[in-house]
Amino acid sequence: MKTNVYGDFACYYDLLGWSRFSKICAQRLKNFVRFRGKGDETILDLACGTGELEYRLRKTKLRFVGVDMSRRMLKQARGKNKGVKFIHGDMTSVRLKRRFNIVVSFFDSVNHLGSIAALCKMFKTARIHLREGGFFIFDMLSPEGLAGWELVEIRRKPGYTLIINGFYFPERTLAEITIEGFVNVSSGDSSGKTTYKHFLQKIYERSYPLDKVAESLTKAGFGNISVSSFDPDEPIENASRWFFVVS
Ligand SMILES: C[S@@+](CC[C@H](N)C(=O)[O-])C[C@H]1O[C@@H](n2cnc3c(N)ncnc32)[C@H](O)[C@@H]1O
Numbered sequence: 001m002k003t004n005v006y007g008d009f010a011c012y013y014d015l016l017g018w019s020r021f022s023k024i025c026a027q028r029l030k031n032f033v034r035f036r037g038k039g040d041e042t043i044l045d046l047a048c049g050t051g052e053l054e055y056r057l058r059k060t061k062l063r064f065v066g067v068d069m070s071r072r073m074l075k076q077a078r079g080k081n082k083g084v085k086f087i088h089g090d091m092t093s094v095r096l097k098r099r100f101n102i103v104v105s106f107f108d109s110v111n112h113l114g115s116i117a118a119l120c121k122m123f124k125t126a127r128i129h130l131r132e133g134g135f136f137i138f139d140m141l142s143p144e145g146l147a148g149w150e151l152v153e154i155r156r157k158p159g160y161t162l163i164i165n166g167f168y169f170p171e172r173t174l175a176e177i178t179i180e181g182f183v184n185v186s187s188g189d190s191s192g193k194t195t196y197k198h199f200l201q202k203i204y205e206r207s208y209p210l211d212k213v214a215e216s217l218t219k220a221g222f223g224n225i226s227v228s229s230f231d232p233d234e235p236i237e238n239a240s241r242w243f244f245v246v247s
Contacts, residue, residue: 004112008199010050010072012183016160018107019052025106025139026056032137032245033062033102041101044129046091046122047109051077054084067094092121099131105138111146111205116212123220136222136246139230145240146207149175159184177203210242222246 006013013019033039040061045053048066050073057064058081066086068074077086087096091105092113103126113119126136149166163180182196208216210227217225224247229239236242 004069004203004205006049006070006073007201008072008197009179009181009201010070010076012160012181012197012199013050013073013076014052015183016162016181019050021107022052022056025104026053028243029053029062029102029104029137030057030060032135033060036135037101044096044100044103044126046094046103046105046126047112048077048086049073049107049109051081051084051086053104053106054081065096065100067091067096091125092118094125096129098129099134100129101131101134103129103134103136107139108141108205110138111141111207112203114204114206116208116216119208119213120216120219123217123222127221130247134247136244138244140213140242140244141205141207142239142242143170143173143207143209144238146173146175146205148240149177149205173207175203175205177205179203213242213244217244217246 033041043062043064045064045066048054048068051066054064054066054077064084066077066084067089068086069090071088074086074088087094110119110122113122130136147168147170150168151164151166153164155162160181160183164177166175166177168175179201181199184194185197186193186195214225226245228243229236230241230243231239234240
């Protein structure tokens with residue numbers, strides 16, 4: 001599986017609505033620290049993307065460090081969050097030589113890892129960066145959820161058109177997603193000319209059976225594993241997305 005580097009798509013990630021998922025994650029994290037913490041926790045965000053989580057929680061006392069493998073995503077994150085540290089790195093191997101109260105990784109980010117070995121390495125990264133008594137919180141698309149990427153979709157909005165073409169390979173629990181976009185970047189001057197910026201983004205995502213994920217968490221040194229369905233209306237047996245809180 002090729003690496004999942006976000007290129008030209010990064011500039012339009014927020015505009016195209018991809019960062020909206022952060023709204024839910026920000027609220028969950030806020031609730032979590034309200035009930036389980038002090039409110040001034042240090043948080044490591046693995047695969048932080050465009051830093052939308054940090055932006056949404058900028059008025060709290062939470063202090064973030066974000067890590068992402070895409071320089072283009074990090075550029076967006078830095079532009080939105082002055083004073084927050086964003087580091088270019090691979091979440092399977094990055095070592096920051098400091099520990100945090102909470103490590104998070106949201107919006108399918110762990111699904112971007114191409115093998116169970118890589119997943120295990122990422123879990124180890126999370127554990128190594130946690131203080132005693134800290135929590136690792138992340139979501140993950142289940143194989144059922146990933147199968148939802150078997151689709152062809154055209155989204156036509158006033159500012160852009162997206163063509164999304166996804167294939168799901170059940171034997172490998174792998175989704176190959178191609179996002180082709182045409183974003184209206186017209187300057188709005190008197191020429192009346194409409195200009196579109198074209199981009200092509202390929203994303204590969206994988207999922208694994210729940211027992212394999214739990215086994216990897218145990219191997220990485222986590223003892224308490226709590227998993228629920230991300231969507232409270234879905235029973236855990238056929239949840240499309242899992243929500244993990246582990247320590
Ligand atoms: C779907 S985006 C999620 C971004 C952000 N967490 C959010 O909620 O919007 C997935 C992110 O994972 C990053 N990524 C993928 N593989 C990575 C890796 N091995 N190490 C660090 N970042 C990675 C991509 O660059 C991208 O920014």
